Amino acid sequence: MNAKKIVELRREAEKAVAEMPDGELKVKAFEVILNHLLAGPDVVTVRTGEGEKEAKPKGGKEKVTATSIGGRILVLKDEGFFNNQRTIGEVREELRAHGWHYPLTTLSGTLIALVQQRKLRRERAKEGNKKIWKYSNP
16 A cells, blocks of 8 residues: 555545544544554454454455453454463463453453353363462363
């Protein structure tokens, strides 16, 4: 994509939010619209309970963009992260590697909810003298 096309898409996004009052909402709306325009016409965004999925239907690889903690953990699951048993600390570190930062106290409730929904499995394991929970694919 050349610079001229990018400028054209930026102007189109600016037009789309021109009537909105200035503020955070206008900035966020501009970002979303511009990202959508830059992604191109072949991208379809689908909202799910776990977040958003952007699928490129014309043979392109699916790109998943989750917006909730549970959705982001399921992104890790789709990537095969839970093929091996993982501790909550390992889950936290992998989320951080994706740029998603959460405290352990927030992750614990979400992981338990995913276990209750049978999207993950939780098993008690022993590391040294400590008993810990490990999460994996069901």
